[in-house]
Amino acid sequence: MRVVVVAQDVVTAWGCGLGACWRGVLSGKPAVARIDRFDTQSFQSHIAALVPELDGRADESLVMQMLGPMLGPLAGVLPSGTLVILASTTGEVDLLERHLLGRAATDESRMDRLLGRITSVLGIEERGRIVSAACASSSTAVAHGAALIKSGERESVLVVACDAVTEFVYAGFSSLMALDPDGARPFDRARKGLTIGEAAGYVLLTSDAMARRENRRVIGEVAGWGLSCDANHMTGPSRDGGGLARAIEKALEKAGTAAVDLGSISAHGTGTVYNDSMEIKAFRQVFGGARVPMYSIKGSIGHTMGAAGLVEMIVALKSMEDQVIPPSANLEKADDDAREWVTSEMVMTVGMRAVLSTNSGFGGVNAALVLKS
Amino acid sequence: MKMTIRNTVVRGLGWLDGRAWGLVRQHRREAYGEGDGPPPWTHGDLFSYPVRKLGRFDAVSRMTICVCALALKDAGVCSGEGQKQDIGLIGSNEAGSQDANAAYFKDYLQAGRVSARGNLFVYTLASSPLAEAAIHFGLEGPLFYVGFPGCGLVDLLDEGVRLIADGEAAGMLAVRADEREAIAFLIGSAEGRGMAVQEAANLIRANNGMDERVGELALRMEERL
Numbered sequence: 001m002r003v004v005v006v007a008q009d010v011v012t013a014w015g016c017g018l019g020a021c022w023r024g025v026l027s028g029k030p031a032v033a034r035i036d037r038f039d040t041q042s043f044q045s046h047i048a049a050l051v052p053e054l055d056g057r058a059d060e061s062l063v064m065q066m067l068g069p070m071l072g073p074l075a076g077v078l079p080s081g082t083l084v085i086l087a088s089t090t091g092e093v094d095l096l097e098r099h100l101l102g103r104a105a106t107d108e109s110r111m112d113r114l115l116g117r118i119t120s121v122l123g124i125e126e127r128g129r130i131v132s133a134a135c136a137s138s139s140t141a142v143a144h145g146a147a148l149i150k151s152g153e154r155e156s157v158l159v160v161a162c163d164a165v166t167e168f169v170y171a172g173f174s175s176l177m178a179l180d181p182d183g184a185r186p187f188d189r190a191r192k193g194l195t196i197g198e199a200a201g202y203v204l205l206t207s208d209a210m211a212r213r214e215n216r217r218v219i220g221e222v223a224g225w226g227l228s229c230d231a232n233h234m235t236g237p238s239r240d241g242g243g244l245a246r247a248i249e250k251a252l253e254k255a256g257t258a259a260v261d262l263g264s265i266s267a268h269g270t271g272t273v274y275n276d277s278m279e280i281k282a283f284r285q286v287f288g289g290a291r292v293p294m295y296s297i298k299g300s301i302g303h304t305m306g307a308a309g310l311v312e313m314i315v316a317l318k319s320m321e322d323q324v325i326p327p328s329a330n331l332e333k334a335d336d337d338a339r340e341w342v343t344s345e346m347v348m349t350v351g352m353r354a355v356l357s358t359n360s361g362f363g364g365v366n367a368a369l370v371l372k373s
Numbered sequence: 374m375k376m377t378i379r380n381t382v383v384r385g386l387g388w389l390d391g392r393a394w395g396l397v398r399q400h401r402r403e404a405y406g407e408g409d410g411p412p413p414w415t416h417g418d419l420f421s422y423p424v425r426k427l428g429r430f431d432a433v434s435r436m437t438i439c440v441c442a443l444a445l446k447d448a449g450v451c452s453g454e455g456q457k458q459d460i461g462l463i464g465s466n467e468a469g470s471q472d473a474n475a476a477y478f479k480d481y482l483q484a485g486r487v488s489a490r491g492n493l494f495v496y497t498l499a500s501s502p503l504a505e506a507a508i509h510f511g512l513e514g515p516l517f518y519v520g521f522p523g524c525g526l527v528d529l530l531d532e533g534v535r536l537i538a539d540g541e542a543a544g545m546l547a548v549r550a551d552e553r554e555a556i557a558f559l560i561g562s563a564e565g566r567g568m569a570v571q572e573a574a575n576l577i578r579a580n581n582g583m584d585e586r587v588g589e590l591a592l593r594m595e596e597r598l
Binding site for chain 1: 457461462468469471474475477478479481482486487488489490491494495497498499500501503504505507508510511512513514515516517518519520521522528532535536538539540541
């Protein structure tokens with residue numbers, strides 16, 4: 001049984017929809033702005049990739065402002081029996097901020113309440129489930145959903161991912177000295193940290209049989225997935241890339257895909273020294289001398305945390321559709337290890353039918369997805 | 374034969390709450406001494422080597438690492454420092470990282486909204502308590518938090534079974550840990566040694582000395598078996 005993507009949407013700092021995101025990513029420019037949502041004076045950086053027109057003082061949380069307009073049109077058109085999986089790191093944590101700052105009487109930020117709001121917008125009675133694996137949350141959720149479909153337990157799974165730029169998150173990353181005040185430069189020799197971003201999106205996964213039966217257009221296939229943990233450190237990746245390499249190998253094996261079949265790699269590429277170095281080591285372990293073109297979109301749309309994997313998956317599917325490998329924004333001089341793998345220019349290609357997308361996160365979690373057109 | 378929860382083996386099953394702890398396969402139940410209170414236990418009692426920075430762990434992380442230690446001990450799995458195991462770790466609880474989130478942000482506000490504490494920030498992820506356990510025990514399989522309606526223990530076991538069947542790891546620790554009570558199953562394929570999930574459920578049903586609240590939690594397994 002094949003697991004296919006039959007619907008998707010995304011909102012990023014480039015605006016609503018995949019079209020805006022894709023054009024922005026291809027521009028090679030960063031969608032980064034100075035933060036006016038909260039005071040950043042004491043922080044390491046003052047910029048983020050913010051979704052236009054989100055209102056931190058609105059009744060709705062930031063993530064529901066992103067999700068509501070996107071999910072509303074799905075009500076009544078999802079296949080019956082669709083399971084909703086919510087992937088996020090902090091969800092509506094801005095509601096907790098408001099409560100603790102005395103602006104709201106109660107704390108409504110629990111993740112299961114957000115899941116309830118989402119299923120309510122979708123008109124689905126089943127309560128769904130939450131998957132959280134740090135910055136690999138949404139790729140892990142896609143793997144979870146795909147496994148449910150492949151095992152025959154479900155025919156249709158909607159993975160919804162979201163995270164917002166909040167004072168809560170920004171202060172935390174700043175305290176870890178993980179931010180680059182000039183903007184993330186994934187795989188650049190001078191990289192020194194990440195740019196926080198926000199995003200929301202969804203992918204509707206079904207069995208290929210259901211897609212045929214319901215005459216739904218197939219956007220692509222989730223052909224393989226692999227999950228692992230470095231079991232090494234809470235905030236830093238394993239230096240040798242062994243954990244990510246294991247996840248990639250599992251994903252390739254499930255997909256029945258060899259390195260030579262891969263047209264590109266959508267790397268996690270946060271722009272931190274250790275993450276990017278670890279990823280290259282992992283790719284070298286798995287692919288040896290076979291250099292697969294690699295890119296990161298985090299220089300463009302920031303690190304969207306729990307939503308990153310889903311947004312990157314959607315962009316990777318688009319790259320196969322258009323046969324274009326996106327540029328890595330802000331890349332000026334590639335790190336020695338990354339040279340010959342990564343480019344700041346978009347690359348037109350032909351015959352790209354399979355791509356790899358990887359994510360990693362705090363606690364040493366790793367997720368790898370093999371996507372096919 | 375398709376691997377399901379019915380033909381999965383429970384290699385180890387540990388639990389603890391505010392009054393006692395237990396190893397189900399080994400039929401052990403120990404109450405804390407007067408005034409001892411709940412874990413963390415020190416090196417030697419439960420852990421073969423010291424847990425780094427245990428004092429900095431949040432409450433759920435302490436419960437998680439202790440209950441994982443109990444399940445591994447019940448299974449006879451030894452873990453030396455630096456040793457890696459082909460075991461994954463999935464977990465669930467009532468409120469995710471809600472308490473850790475509040476603790477972190479209150480601390481930040483009390484510090485004048487100028488600087489946050491990184492060692493509190495890391496626990497604002499629901500997967501962090503699992504990660505602490507994975508790091509200590511060298512568990513290299515999949516790791517994620519999964520929240521189900523009603524925090525169904527059987528749903529968690531189902532997910533663990535699926536991950537093993539899917540080739541993600543040879544064994545899975547399925548952990549339900551809150552601040553005051555926790556239970557952990559180490560499951561594997563039927564080729565390994567252990568007891569059937571049904572047998573584990575029977576032992577839990579017979580209470581096995583397990584505290585009432587933990588027993589109630591585990592009894593939800595019955596609904597699906």
